[in-house]
Amino acid sequence: MSKITIPFGPQHIALKEPENFMLVLEGEQITSAGVNLGYNHRGMEKAAEGRTYIQNLYLIERVCGICSHSHTTTYITNVEELAKCETPKRALAIRTLFAELERVHSHLLWVGVAGYEMGFETLFMYTWRDREQVLDCLELLSGNRVHYSINTLGGVRRDVSAEQKAEVLKRIDYLIERTNYYIKLATEEPTVAARTSRVGMLPPEVAIERNAVGPTARASGIARDVRKDDPYLIYNELDFKVITHNTNDVYGRLVVRALELVESYKMIKQILNNLPEGPIAVKMNMRIAPGECVNHYEAPRGEDIHYLKSNGTDKPERLKVRAPTLANLQSVAYMLEGGWLADVPLVIAAIDPCMSCTDRAVVWDPKKGKKQSYGWEELRKMSIEQYRRRGVDFTRL
Amino acid sequence: MSELQIEEKMKAALEAKFQAANAIVQRKNRVWAEIEPSKLPEAMAWLKAEGYGHLATVTGFDEGENLGAYYHVTDTHVLVTLKAKTPRANPVLPSVLKTFPGGLSYELELQDMLGIKVEGLPPGQRRYPLDEDFPTDQYPLRKDWKTEEYLAKNPLFKPEAK
Numbered sequence: 001m002s003k004i005t006i007p008f009g010p011q012h013i014a015l016k017e018p019e020n021f022m023l024v025l026e027g028e029q030i031t032s033a034g035v036n037l038g039y040n041h042r043g044m045e046k047a048a049e050g051r052t053y054i055q056n057l058y059l060i061e062r063v064c065g066i067c068s069h070s071h072t073t074t075y076i077t078n079v080e081e082l083a084k085c086e087t088p089k090r091a092l093a094i095r096t097l098f099a100e101l102e103r104v105h106s107h108l109l110w111v112g113v114a115g116y117e118m119g120f121e122t123l124f125m126y127t128w129r130d131r132e133q134v135l136d137c138l139e140l141l142s143g144n145r146v147h148y149s150i151n152t153l154g155g156v157r158r159d160v161s162a163e164q165k166a167e168v169l170k171r172i173d174y175l176i177e178r179t180n181y182y183i184k185l186a187t188e189e190p191t192v193a194a195r196t197s198r199v200g201m202l203p204p205e206v207a208i209e210r211n212a213v214g215p216t217a218r219a220s221g222i223a224r225d226v227r228k229d230d231p232y233l234i235y236n237e238l239d240f241k242v243i244t245h246n247t248n249d250v251y252g253r254l255v256v257r258a259l260e261l262v263e264s265y266k267m268i269k270q271i272l273n274n275l276p277e278g279p280i281a282v283k284m285n286m287r288i289a290p291g292e293c294v295n296h297y298e299a300p301r302g303e304d305i306h307y308l309k310s311n312g313t314d315k316p317e318r319l320k321v322r323a324p325t326l327a328n329l330q331s332v333a334y335m336l337e338g339g340w341l342a343d344v345p346l347v348i349a350a351i352d353p354c355m356s357c358t359d360r361a362v363v364w365d366p367k368k369g370k371k372q373s374y375g376w377e378e379l380r381k382m383s384i385e386q387y388r389r390r391g392v393d394f395t396r397l
Numbered sequence: 398m399s400e401l402q403i404e405e406k407m408k409a410a411l412e413a414k415f416q417a418a419n420a421i422v423q424r425k426n427r428v429w430a431e432i433e434p435s436k437l438p439e440a441m442a443w444l445k446a447e448g449y450g451h452l453a454t455v456t457g458f459d460e461g462e463n464l465g466a467y468y469h470v471t472d473t474h475v476l477v478t479l480k481a482k483t484p485r486a487n488p489v490l491p492s493v494l495k496t497f498p499g500g501l502s503y504e505l506e507l508q509d510m511l512g513i514k515v516e517g518l519p520p521g522q523r524r525y526p527l528d529e530d531f532p533t534d535q536y537p538l539r540k541d542w543k544t545e546e547y548l549a550k551n552p553l554f555k556p557e558a559k
Contacts, residue, residue, distance in 0.1 A: 037525055045510075046544060209498055211497065211499035229474050296471075307456040309458070326502060
């Protein structure tokens with residue numbers, strides 16, 4: 001059979017963000033795959049050189065819409081290391097709390113996307129509904145759902161009150177119950193196993209060779225987790241397990257993420273119940289003496305690494321950011337090869353490539369030239385109203 | 398200094414085997430060293446054989462007279478950073494893809510963003526990360542490249558009329 005090369009992306013309905021895969025097909029089977037990137041390059045590293053350390057915090061938060069806390073925490077760990085800043089223990093604990101809440105929200109999002117890609121849309125609806133619980137926790141603690149802006153130079157911007165703690169713990173208990181159901185689903189539901197087993201295989205030696213990170217590597221049996229290997233924040237004081245699975249396929253990646261959720265809930269409870277007393281931030285000198293350092297961080301998708309060089313001014317000399325998806329995309333090419341065309345969206349989704357999401361709607365009326373933004377309550381009210389006009393009543397929900 | 402044993406041993410080995418200059422143990426789990434670009438592939442192969450099998454990333458830099466790159470290699474615990482400098486007039490670094498095939502996008506980035514020629518890359522590579530219609534003789538991460546000048550020269554980037 002003759003070979004056909006088809007471009008998959010950069011704009012394709014199965015992809016949530018621009019990237020290109022050149023797939024060489026023999027019939028329905030993929031014989032080789034190449035990855036092309038760079039459609040979303042925003043010049044952030046150059047932009048960071050022209051901004052002050054505190055301005056960069058808000059720039060770096062926007063590297064990713066989901067790992068926003070991961071990137072700022074890695075960046076700020078670097079800044080504080082260079083400035084020799086003694087960050088208060090309570091601030092470190094709150095950062096860890098946000099890191100784990102972020103992991104929960106990211107993993108629940110992924111379980112939904114994976115469900116959607118495998119044709120199990122009920123799972124998508126369920127997990128995204130439950131994900132609202134953790135987003136509500138984040139909003140309660142920080143005021144924001146996605147870009148929490150909790151980090152600041154020398155600490156965090158908001159404290160956690162006793163009422164907030166009780167509310168978060170309540171929601172976590174609900175999520176634990178739901179997650180147990182998802183774990184049961186992932187491990188016992190035959191359709192899930194049938195759709196994901198032996199799809200997108202990544203043997204451990206290839207995962208190591210291609211520098212795979214995070215759940216992608218852990219599903220190939222590699223116990224690689226920055227939280228355990230090179231502990232940062234307060235991870236060395238927390239009790240948690242590194243979850244690995246040895247099936248090397250999409251099924252393994254599903255199981256790893258589902259079980260990691262349980263570990264995150266455990267950590268959230270530990271942090272909230274043992275929050276150290278003391279201040280949440282200290283003053284820091286905005287001019288940082290020349291120096292350089294490098295720090296990594298276990299983001300929901302894997303190792304995130306930043307290099308920072310200071311030059312004595314209030315702006316960095318050089319900032320390098322490497323997000324986990326860039327490390328994992330080299331493995332995707334391997335996973336696709338030898339597989340089937342119909343598996344492509346599922347395999348790509350299985351490394352959890354990063355995408356942004358937003359919440360509030362802004363409506364602009366060009367005739368009146370007026371802008372109005374709607375919050376969650378108003379949007380909810382409007383949608384209930386709309387359905388009621390059509391004869392469906394959702395008010396009881 | 399028993400707790401920094403692994404780090405000190407790594408520093409000593411890099412100095413002895415690859416004549417590394419300015420090698421330091423910055424803190425627990427962080428080792429830095431500067432080596433000649435010609436010794437880079439050999440040093441990377443040795444690191445991998447020692448168990449440092451994860452190339453976390455490659456950071457390109459512009460120090461004025463010299464361009465170069467930091468290679469951050471780790472065994473997941475200790476992060477070893479090798480620095481390789483190359484003159485600005487003729488910036489060339491050898492590829493480390495033989496040892497770390499996963500580092501392709503990092504090396505392409507050195508070429509695109511800093512104009513460091515990486516020798517030994519497989520042929521037929523598309524550029525990364527810059528757009529295909531971005532000029533090939535301009536390197537945005539060099540210190541003398543100014544965003545404002547680039548925008549001013551290009552009529553396409555006129556600020557949008559409000």
